[in-house]
Amino acid sequence: MNKNIAMCMGLFVCLASWIASSACAQDKSSRPSPPAKAECKLDGGKTIGVDYSSPRTRGRKIYGELVPFGEVWRAGANEATKLVTAADLSVGGTTVPAGSYTIFTIPNADKWTLVISKKTGEWGTAYPGAKEDLARIDMKVSKLPSAVENFTIAFDQSGGGCTLRMDWETTRASVDIAKK
Numbered sequence: 633m634n635k636n637i638a639m640c641m642g643l644f645v646c647l648a649s650w651i652a653s654s655a656c657a658q659d660k661s662s663r664p665s666p667p668a669k670a671e672c673k674l675d676g677g678k679t680i681g682v683d684y685s686s687p688r689t690r691g692r693k694i695y696g697e698l699v700p701f702g703e704v705w706r707a708g709a710n711e712a713t714k715l716v717t718a719a720d721l722s723v724g725g726t727t728v729p730a731g732s733y734t735i736f737t738i739p740n741a742d743k744w745t746l747v748i749s750k751k752t753g754e755w756g757t758a759y760p761g762a763k764e765d766l767a768r769i770d771m772k773v774s775k776l777p778s779a780v781e782n783f784t785i786a787f788d789q790s791g792g793g794c795t796l797r798m799d800w801e802t803t804r805a806s807v808d809i810a811k812k
Contacts, residue, residue, distance in 0.1 A: 665709035665783075672787035672794035674811045678719035680794070682735070684708035686782050694801040695739055704747060704759040707737045707798060708783060712754035720812035723748070723796075724769040727812060733766060737798070737805065744771040744805040746796075771798075771805040778802070 665687040672680040687709040692698050699705050707713045712734045721728040723746070734754055736747040751764040776799060783800040793810035 667710075668785070670785045670787050670796075672789065672796075672809065674719055674794075675792040676719070676811070678717075678811060680715070680717045680719075680721070680787070680796075680809065682713060682715050682785050682787075682796075683711075684713040684783075684785050685710035686784065688783075689779070689781050689801060695803055696741065699739055701740045702738065704736050704738055706754075706759070707735055707785070710755075712736070712752075712758070713785070714752065715748065722810045722812050723767070724771070724807040724809075726767045726769050728767060734760075737771070738768075739803075739805070740773075742773060744773050745769065746771050746805075746807055769807060771807045774804045774806075776802045776804050 665685040668684055668686040670682045670684075674680065685708045695701065713736070715733045715735045717728065717730050717733075720730050728748060732752050734749040734752050736749060736759055738745040738747060746767075746769045747759075748766045748769070749760055749764045750766045751760040754760060779802050780799045783798070785796070785798050787794040787796055787809075790808075793808065795806050795808050797804055797806040
C-alpha cells in the first residue's frame with residue numbers, strides 16, 4: 633500500500649514538474665533574447681517573413697569575439713532563424729524558390745555570407761552542414777553611425793522588393809531581395 637502511494641506521489645510530482653516547465657517554455661517573451669519578426673510585402677500580395685530571437689549586447693564585444701569571424705553563426709539566439717517566402721525570390725542575384733528555410737550567416741570584418749539552408753527546425757547553433765545549403769550569398773557590410781544594443785533583422789521596402797538587413801553592435805549586413 634505504501635509503495636502504491638509513493639509511486640502515485642512520484643508520478644504526481646513528475647506530472648506537475650512537466651506542466652510547470654511546459655508553461656515556462658511557452659512564455660518566450662521572458663527570455664534574455666526574446667522572439668522577434670520581420671516582414672517584407674512583395675508585389676502581388678506575397679510576403680517574406682523572418683522569425684528569430686534578438687540577443688542583446690549587454691556590454692560584450694560581439695563580432696570577432698562572441699560571434700567569431702569566419703564561422704557559421706545562427707543569426708540570432710535560441711531556435712534557429714527561420715525564413716519563409718510565399719514567392720520565388722532573387723536574393724542577391726541567387727534564385728530561392730518559395731518555401732521555408734533556416735538562415736545562418738558567416739560574418740567577417742569586411743564581408744558576410746548569408747547561408748540559406750533547406751533543413752529547418754534546428755535549435756541553437758546546430759548548423760546542419762553545407763550538404764543542406766540551398767545557397768550561400770554575399771552580403772554587403774557597412775558601419776552603423778551608432779551602436780545597436782538589440783540584434784535586429786529588418787526589411788527596407790524598395791520598389792517591388794526589399795533589402796534584408798541585420799544590425800548589431802556597429803555593423804550592418806544587408807542583401808537585396810526581389811520577387812522572381
